Amino acid sequence: MATVLIIGRPNVGKSTLFNRLVGGRRAIVDDLPGVTRDFTVGRVNWQQRTFQLVDTCGLFENPENIVEEKMKEVTLELLSEGDLILFVVDGRFGLTSADQVLADYLRKQRIEVIFVANKVENPESFYSNMGNEIFSLGFGDPIKISAAHGLNIDLLLDEIFERLETLGHSVHLESNDESELKIAIVGKPNAGKSSIFNWIVGSPRSLVTEVSGTTRDTVDETVEVDGIPITFIDTAGIRKKSKVKVMNVEYYSVMRAIDALERSDIMVMVIDSADGVGNQDQRIAGLAEKNGKATIAVFNKCDLVDERRRKALLRTFKQDLYFIDYSPVIFTSTLTGEGMDELIDSIKLVSKKIDLRLPTGLLNTILQRYSEGTPAPGKGKKRGKIYYGSQIASRPPIIMLNVNDPSLFSEPYLRGIRNTIRLNFDPFEGTPIFLKLRRKR
Ligand code: GDP
Ligand code: GDP
Numbered sequence: 001m002a003t004v005l006i007i008g009r010p011n012v013g014k015s016t017l018f019n020r021l022v023g024g025r026r027a028i029v030d031d032l033p034g035v036t037r038d039f040t041v042g043r044v045n046w047q048q049r050t051f052q053l054v055d056t057c058g059l060f061e062n063p064e065n066i067v068e069e070k071m072k073e074v075t076l077e078l079l080s081e082g083d084l085i086l087f088v089v090d091g092r093f094g095l096t097s098a099d100q101v102l103a104d105y106l107r108k109q110r111i112e113v114i115f116v117a118n119k120v121e122n123p124e125s126f127y128s129n130m131g132n133e134i135f136s137l138g139f140g141d142p143i144k145i146s147a148a149h150g151l152n153i154d155l156l157l158d159e160i161f162e163r164l165e166t167l168g169h170s171v172h173l174e175s176n177d178e179s180e181l182k183i184a185i186v187g188k189p190n191a192g193k194s195s196i197f198n199w200i201v202g203s204p205r206s207l208v209t210e211v212s213g214t215t216r217d218t219v220d221e222t223v224e225v226d227g228i229p230i231t232f233i234d235t236a237g238i239r240k241k242s243k244v245k246v247m248n249v250e251y252y253s254v255m256r257a258i259d260a261l262e263r264s265d266i267m268v269m270v271i272d273s274a275d276g277v278g279n280q281d282q283r284i285a286g287l288a289e290k291n292g293k294a295t296i297a298v299f300n301k302c303d304l305v306d307e308r309r310r311k312a313l314l315r316t317f318k319q320d321l322y323f324i325d326y327s328p329v330i331f332t333s334t335l336t337g338e339g340m341d342e343l344i345d346s347i348k349l350v351s352k353k354i355d356l357r358l359p360t361g362l363l364n365t366i367l368q369r370y371s372e373g374t375p376a377p378g379k380g381k382k383r384g385k386i387y388y389g390s391q392i393a394s395r396p397p398i399i400m401l402n403v404n405d406p407s408l409f410s411e412p413y414l415r416g417i418r419n420t421i422r423l424n425f426d427p428f429e430g431t432p433i434f435l436k437l438r439r440k441r
Pocket of ligand 1: 120
């Protein structure tokens, strides 16, 4: 797996960027020889591609000294481990001599660098703030992002993957068996995950076929539902009650969910109807969306709530989980069995949708109709033009749009395209849709 290092003087926003990219999944590594300070390693998964990210944290606390001692031993070693470096500066308040020292060093080492200006919430005033100083570092025009507000992060990720691929690194996530359907049941402790799993397994529609322990404490179980093999990921986490202290149960359940999510195609997100949508649910749903995993939202324990509460839950779903508004929403009760068959049907439906291929002719008819009715925004006289589109991948569906100039297509416009695809044919119920733009002349 390719390794990307975040480097920059203190306070430029390295760890904020790290957290933004990794999204909570991290492992602390502190036993590498020669490294005295902790640095943080995490994995970035995006649109079925992956790399390892390292935040160098305090390694560059004292850049003036680095060149002499630290850089020679530790940093050199570390830098040589990296395939690509994100060199981060503060794009708001100008540069310091420390930035210059680091830049000189990186240039001399001839290391592959992506130059990033962080804290740019307002790109319009960037050059008037920074002047030509920014070019003095010798890395050209930076990618302007705001790690704190999530601006241009997609752009940065695209650039990272493009550079890694150009350098010959393989970035695509391998999945051992593409055809096998994998499902993660996630949710807060006590939401009813194990009850739901047991209900499905105990249903007359199901037949347990295989239990495979991949490691000591993750167990995946394959269940044939209506004859279709479905592997439930990390059922140990569902079956076994956590022995962890109560205070940390929620934290561990999130870590566990992220892990399961990573290995799955569909996430069944279980929410306790009495509790409603929580922050952790939002966070995990966001990760599912970002990582191209389909989602089914389940309000469990619906036997405990009345009709009014159900309506309120649907409203909060639209508000707090709007980014997975394509998900089926199901009310279930493992007590009365309400909604459980609907859930099984929904799993079957979404499992078909994630592998669906949109016929190119159909897709282009939709695209053409949409762009006739809603012309793409432009700059001056220049208007965005879509020549044609085609679906280049499934699980998750990725649609490549060949256009005259990608910079003319705003995110709201692309959202409009995604919505149109859904509205016209609802082909991808449950799954996010990714659009990629390619310049074509
Ligand atoms: P590090 O020392 O390089 O790891 O920097 P941190 O990630 O700890 O961030 C330093 C400070 O900058 C913190 O107060 C952050 O909240 C702030 N910060 C980080 N990213 C941004 C950003 O995109 N915009 C703004 N305005 N502040 C940011
Ligand atoms: P998990 O921690 O998410 O796996 O949750 P469990 O499946 O262990 O359920 C937690 C508690 O909620 C248990 O006491 C279950 O009996 C109860 N429970 C689960 N599903 C339902 C339901 O649909 N209705 C009601 N009233 N209680 C439920």
